[in-house]
Amino acid sequence: MELKSLGVIGGMGPKATSVFVDQIIENTAADRDQEHIDMVILNHATLPDRTSVILGNRGEVFLEAVAKDLKLLEMAGVANIAIPCNTSHYFYNEMQQMTHINIINMVDETLGEIYSTFGEHCKVGILATNGTVSSGVYKKGCSKYNMELHVPNEVVQEHVMDIIYNKVKRNLPVEPTEFEGIINGLLVNDNCNCVIIACTELSLIPLRDDISQYCVDAMAVLVKKSIELSGKHLTER
Incomplete structure (x- = not known):
């Protein structure tokens, strides 16, 4: 099976991102470092609060900020992107349209x-x-x-x-x-x-x-x- 690198857009919140990454490591069958998944982790804690922008009908504020993360992960060459934040998936379709990389739909x-x-x-x-x-x-x-x-x-x-x-x-x-x-x-x-x-x-x-x-x-x-x-x-x- 082909091994693929994973991009993570985190910081929503930072502690949850830390636990998500730990769970990836703990749940991956591996006996040595080289058998784990290559990950590029963006802990973008200053992303606008998702609940606030949704309730305030200001989604463009979040999308403008996360667009930079998507571009960085494209440049890093990741194969898939995980976003460990449920609320951000309100913008899933818009985010997916911003990148050719598959965003896993949680x-x-x-x-x-x-x-x-x-x-x-x-x-x-x-x-x-x-x-x-x-x-x-x-x-x-x-x-x-x-x-x-x-x-x-x-x-x-x-x-x-x-x-x-x-x-x-x-x-x-x-x-x-x-x-x-x-x-x-x-x-x-x-x-x-x-x-x-x-x-x-x-x-x-x-x-x-x-x-x-x-x-x-x-x-x-x-x-x-x-x-x-x-x-x-x-x-x-």
Whole structure:
């Protein structure tokens, strides 16, 4: 299998990018340095906040900034690009039109995995930023697979945003039981069949096995696809 280099546009947020890269390394079957994936990582932390530009209808501000990253990765000769940020995928089509390099679509890959596991007509809860939720990218994708997307109520969504912006992004500790309680509410009270962890900051919070079995982590899906498209195998667990 041909080995291909991977470009990463990160910084959204920086900690999530660090964990994404670590997971690429940890999940790549390799016995020595030379068997790992070549990566070009752009930790562009000053990219405009995705939720703000979406809600403010100022997408061109983000696209102008990320265009430079796409050009740099083209010059570096990467074969695929991973962007470990769900909200940025609101601009997926525009970004893909800016470059001939394949940008891995984290949203499509995640929904495809949910469909293959839970099937048609399943009810899918989503935990994400206001930007991701309001963008409709996951709702549109669910419709393609005949799945129902369930958005948390206003109180729960506010709690999720507090965890993302006031705790994880500030590098403050999050009690896993707090986040697990939100997930359990979607599963039990709202009758969801599964829950998408659709924010890379939320992916940093460890979950108990009995909770995680009903969750599909978009970042984990992106890790898997990035390894496969780079011509490598996943480690056996």
